[in-house]
Amino acid sequence: MLFNSLSFVLFLVVVLALYYSKFLNWTSKKGMLLLASYIFYGLWNPPLVALLWISTMVDWTAGKKLSVEENERKRKMWLILSMVVNLGFLAFFKYRDFLLDNFTTVVNTYGYGYQSQSMDIILPMGISFYTFQTMSYTIDMYKRKTQPAKTFLDFALYVTFFPQLVAGPIVRAQDLITQFYEEKKATVNQFIWGIFLLTIGLFQKVVMADTLLSGTADKVFGSDKLLHGVDAWIGTLAFSGQIFFDFAGYSTCAIGIALMLGIILPDNFKYPYASLGFSDLWKRWHITLSSWLRDYLYIPLGGNRYGILRLYVALMVTMLLGGLWHGAAWTFIVWGGLHGTYLILERLQRRYLPFKITKWNGIFLAFITFSCVNITWVFFRAREFDTAWNMIKSMFYMQIDGEKILQSFSILKVCIVVGLLFLCHWIMRNTSMKEVSLKIPLWILGILWAVMLFLIAIAQGSGEQFIYFQF
Amino acid sequence: MKLKQSFIIAILLAIISIITWEFYWRSQGNYPTLNDERSLWANTRSNVDKATKDDVVILGASRAFFDIQLQTWESITGRMPIQLASTGSSPLPTFHDIVNNTNFTGTILIGVTPGLFFSTTNTQAFPWNRPQTKVDYYKKRTYAQRLNYQLSVPLQKNFVFMSADEEEWSDDIDLKSLLRVIKMGNRTGGPVDPPFYYFGDIDSNSNMRMTKKTVTDTAFANTIIKVWHFFGAGAPPPDKESTMKFFLKDLKKFKTRGGNVVLMRCPSSGGVRAGENKGLPRNEYWDDLVKQANVKAYHFEDYESLKDLRCPEESHLSGEDADYYTKELIKLMKADNAIVNL
Numbered sequence: 001m002l003f004n005s006l007s008f009v010l011f012l013v014v015v016l017a018l019y020y021s022k023f024l025n026w027t028s029k030k031g032m033l034l035l036a037s038y039i040f041y042g043l044w045n046p047p048l049v050a051l052l053w054i055s056t057m058v059d060w061t062a063g064k065k066l067s068v069e070e071n072e073r074k075r076k077m078w079l080i081l082s083m084v085v086n087l088g089f090l091a092f093f094k095y096r097d098f099l100l101d102n103f104t105t106v107v108n109t110y111g112y113g114y115q116s117q118s119m120d121i122i123l124p125m126g127i128s129f130y131t132f133q134t135m136s137y138t139i140d141m142y143k144r145k146t147q148p149a150k151t152f153l154d155f156a157l158y159v160t161f162f163p164q165l166v167a168g169p170i171v172r173a174q175d176l177i178t179q180f181y182e183e184k185k186a187t188v189n190q191f192i193w194g195i196f197l198l199t200i201g202l203f204q205k206v207v208m209a210d211t212l213l214s215g216t217a218d219k220v221f222g223s224d225k226l227l228h229g230v231d232a233w234i235g236t237l238a239f240s241g242q243i244f245f246d247f248a249g250y251s252t253c254a255i256g257i258a259l260m261l262g263i264i265l266p267d268n269f270k271y272p273y274a275s276l277g278f279s280d281l282w283k284r285w286h287i288t289l290s291s292w293l294r295d296y297l298y299i300p301l302g303g304n305r306y307g308i309l310r311l312y313v314a315l316m317v318t319m320l321l322g323g324l325w326h327g328a329a330w331t332f333i334v335w336g337g338l339h340g341t342y343l344i345l346e347r348l349q350r351r352y353l354p355f356k357i358t359k360w361n362g363i364f365l366a367f368i369t370f371s372c373v374n375i376t377w378v379f380f381r382a383r384e385f386d387t388a389w390n391m392i393k394s395m396f397y398m399q400i401d402g403e404k405i406l407q408s409f410s411i412l413k414v415c416i417v418v419g420l421l422f423l424c425h426w427i428m429r430n431t432s433m434k435e436v437s438l439k440i441p442l443w444i445l446g447i448l449w450a451v452m453l454f455l456i457a458i459a460q461g462s463g464e465q466f467i468y469f470q471f
Numbered sequence: 472m473k474l475k476q477s478f479i480i481a482i483l484l485a486i487i488s489i490i491t492w493e494f495y496w497r498s499q500g501n502y503p504t505l506n507d508e509r510s511l512w513a514n515t516r517s518n519v520d521k522a523t524k525d526d527v528v529i530l531g532a533s534r535a536f537f538d539i540q541l542q543t544w545e546s547i548t549g550r551m552p553i554q555l556a557s558t559g560s561s562p563l564p565t566f567h568d569i570v571n572n573t574n575f576t577g578t579i580l581i582g583v584t585p586g587l588f589f590s591t592t593n594t595q596a597f598p599w600n601r602p603q604t605k606v607d608y609y610k611k612r613t614y615a616q617r618l619n620y621q622l623s624v625p626l627q628k629n630f631v632f633m634s635a636d637e638e639e640w641s642d643d644i645d646l647k648s649l650l651r652v653i654k655m656g657n658r659t660g661g662p663v664d665p666p667f668y669y670f671g672d673i674d675s676n677s678n679m680r681m682t683k684k685t686v687t688d689t690a691f692a693n694t695i696i697k698v699w700h701f702f703g704a705g706a707p708p709p710d711k712e713s714t715m716k717f718f719l720k721d722l723k724k725f726k727t728r729g730g731n732v733v734l735m736r737c738p739s740s741g742g743v744r745a746g747e748n749k750g751l752p753r754n755e756y757w758d759d760l761v762k763q764a765n766v767k768a769y770h771f772e773d774y775e776s777l778k779d780l781r782c783p784e785e786s787h788l789s790g791e792d793a794d795y796y797t798k799e800l801i802k803l804m805k806a807d808n809a810i811v812n813l
Binding site for chain 2: 001002005007044045046192193196207210212215403404405406407411412437438445446447449450453454455457458460
């Protein structure tokens with residue numbers, strides 16, 4: 001079920017009515033939320049709810065055993081069981097064809113003439129999100145960093161909580177399960193702020209991403225022509241804006257919906273396009289994934305504890321796997337590799353060419369960072385290397401007679417939207433929406449809110465799926 | 472309680488704005504209609520899975536869509552056909568889907584618009600990709616999508632601002648369409664599409680009927696004619712060999728399992744008809760198709776009762792004439808025993 005759909009509106013109204021009804025106690029309300037979460041997921045593909053059940057059962061059992069088991073070898077076995085099941089799901093559903101294709105290519109270079117049979121397996125929505133979330137519980141239990149969930153219901157709801165089930169934020173057990181222990185009820189202000197966040201999220205998705213930017217990005221990246229430099233840049237900028245609005249929109253909706261239930265979810269985006277460098281970027285973009293990768297991959301790989309070379313290797317491996325997490329294709333690995341390279345270059349710059357960031361050079365640095373991020377988006381969005389390479393050539397004017405496929409109005413529209421996006425991020429980078437909303441007069445907030453509601457209504461949207469659902 | 476006040480202001484202003492927006496578009500002559508979209512098509516397609524030998528499925532492009540009036544058909548035969556024609560489309564992908572993915576053994580009435588039927592078997596080309604997208608959507612649609620559609624129908628039927636056809640008409644009023652019509656020169660240097668306005672209303676049975684404005688307003692009808700001429704001039708050459716081969720293979724399979732196929736060539740007139748006669752001459756295309764298919768076939772030019780029908784925008788019949796065409800076609804098919812339940 002998509003947040004930007006009529007069925008979700010009906011679903012949310014029913015869930016809220018039951019949640020705030022007086023005839024259910026807290027345990028029943030949690031049971032209702034769990035059932036609602038399965039319906040939320042099952043309306044997309046009912047049989048795949050079984051994967052959620054298996055993941056829940058395995059990690060609940062592993063967590064329970066890890067909480068009492070003292071034998072280190074047995075503890076490790078329980079951890080491995082959880083890893084095998086969760087990563088096994090990912091490998092089978094997400095990476096099977098990719099691995100098989102590459103295996104076939106390698107084997108055939110030696111002349112074996114092997115032909116692989118694609119299984120055309122459906123990718124379960126949000127599998128990368130909920131497997132990472134549930135694995136974090138088992139790993140934290142193994143490291144004795146968190147307490148076991150008090151009841152199976154609390155744990156199952158942690159794995160399945162519908163606002164963040166399919167596209168995050170990826171929440172740690174200690175941050176979410178503990179919220180289920182005592183009855184939660186949003187205050188009036190929390191509830192209204194939740195509706196405001198839901199409005200902002202839908203506005204980002206329906207109006208900004210789908211209505212204003214997706215058409216241009218799709219046209220440019222769907223073209224099989226060698227493009228003019230302006231068209232290549234505008235298409236990339238459009239995608240840059242689209243993916244931010246799409247993904248941040250989902251997270252904002254999720255946080256808002258959870259808040260309407262009195263549940264607090266962590267921020268996932270903090271104005272990333274005004275980042276000053278790439279370390280800063282990853283503290284602002286998809287924060288819950290980058291902190292997951294930091295805690296469960298980068299630090300176990302050694303982090304910065306074993307010298308500079310090991311640090312660079314850990315950074316690069318983390319980013320390459322982070323790229324692969326997004327999709328089973330070499331283009332995503334290159335995307336991750338570019339980010340890894342940026343992070344390493346930034347560390348080298350800090351070491352050998354340090355300089356102070358002031359308010360004068362800050363915006364310039366943010367612009368440079370944003371431009372470099374845009375280059376990585378080319379590999380993220382392009383389905384084929386040829387497309388990506390042609391785009392890069394066009395962007396750097398290695399293509400002299402590239403074709404113009406965009407009309408002037410599309411270019412103007414993207415420049416205005418993405419320009420405002422960048423400036424808005426720069427202005428907001430050290431503050432928050434909440435702080436700003438408290439400072440501006442209530443009638444201005446009301447008018448801005450009304451404009452967003454009106455634009456959502458007239459944009460309608462065709463219920464386009466969120467980009468990150470495929471990851 | 473600042474947020475509460477802001478919320479009340481927002482809700483009030485949003486409601487006032489939407490009501491104003493709704494009334495503005497109604498004052499411009501717009502009225503609430505269903506959208507011709509893949510969800511509606513998929514709903515109709517699901518009827519094929521439970522159809523019997525007595526049922527009739529209609530395939531084709533917009534002419535089969537506009538010219539067969541389902542209620543008229545039902546009033547004569549007692550059974551409503553399943554309308555799966557699709558604007559701007561080759562019928563081959565849908566025919567292929569029904570032949571290969573269903574057990575249907577009834578009658579399939581295929582409208583042959585020569586420029587589309589013989590256009591291509593390239594899956595990425597527009598006339599193929601468009602119906603194929605609908606077929607794929609039907610196969611993959613989720614329960615949530617079905618529910619969304621059911622919930623959207625009453626809204627579409629009652630609010631003008633909910634109209635957003637997949638055809639992307641020049642007079643659509645959703646935000647994306649309103650932005651799409653803004654032009655600032657012609658940077659690409661390519662041909663500029665003439666405006667293509669909404670000219671048919673669809674109902675929940677997938678019955679399409681030409682709007683009254685198209686019939687009575689000649690200037691408006693001329694804008695549609697311009698579009699046909701534009702598409703006709705820019706159309707790639709037909710691919711008779713591969714389209715015929717593809718069709719005949721599926722036809723053989725369908726006939727073998729006891730299915731019945733009837734071909735029809737709906738009326739066209741004026742410049743469109745002249746262009747068709749020139750680019751896809753009847754003897755070379757229609758006659759050869761009928762001969763090789765060896766099925767009952769009805770070309771409007773062959774019947775006194777049909778040959779003088781005039782299309783207001785050169786390609787589709789008015790609602791009234793479509794009622795007449797439907798009645799006459801049924802009469803002809805009855806006489807030929809072309810359809811089992813007639």
